Amino acid sequence: MIKTEPWTGGTNEEYETQHFGFGAQRFKIAVRQMVEQKIQSCIKEMELFLQKSVKVTDEDNLAITNACKKLVRMYCNRAGPSLAKIDEEIALMLQVPHNVLLPEDEVQLEQITDEEYDKLQEEVVGLRRRVEQSTLMAALLTAENEELSSIDKLSPDYRHVE
Numbered sequence: 001m002i003k004t005e006p007w008t009g010g011t012n013e014e015y016e017t018q019h020f021g022f023g024a025q026r027f028k029i030a031v032r033q034m035v036e037q038k039i040q041s042c043i044k045e046m047e048l049f050l051q052k053s054v055k056v057t058d059e060d061n062l063a064i065t066n067a068c069k070k071l072v073r074m075y076c077n078r079a080g081p082s083l084a085k086i087d088e089e090i091a092l093m094l095q096v097p098h099n100v101l102l103p104e105d106e107v108q109l110e111q112i113t114d115e116e117y118d119k120l121q122e123e124v125v126g127l128r129r130r131v132e133q134s135t136l137m138a139a140l141l142t143a144e145n146e147e148l149s150s151i152d153k154l155s156p157d158y159r160h161v162e
Helices: 011-020 024-053 058-094 103-109 114-154 157-161
Strands: none
Touching: 011 024, 024 058
16 A cells, blocks of 8 residues: 555665665665554554444444545555655665775775786786697697507508518
8 A cells, every 4th residue: 555666676775785684675665564564453453442342333344444444545645755754764874885895895995007907918818829829739739649640550560660
């Protein structure tokens, strides 16, 4: 009955969840559900009290039940603006500032300069060249080994001539 935005997730929600163990969106949804449940339970208690304390007919019981359902809807609708303010406060309280790093993100504290980055890129290029050269060398050696093996198979007598 209380209008609740569906959970959408996102980077901020993920970061809040890592930091606090829950995110603002899920907390807002939980608060709204708790408020709605509290409204419903209080009105239900009042309904039961009225039905038990006053001798009423079945028609009166039905009227009380319908009136209580309307009362729940009214309370839920009227709670909307207050819940919007609560949502704003939750978002402010649970927002993780951009300058806060989680323990697993502290590795990112050590930033590298452009020169260091360029140097690392050069190292990567050099390592790629070495890998390519090693691959070519391995292919050449394999081909030469196969050639020598085929010569050995064709003329086994030449080994004994020496």
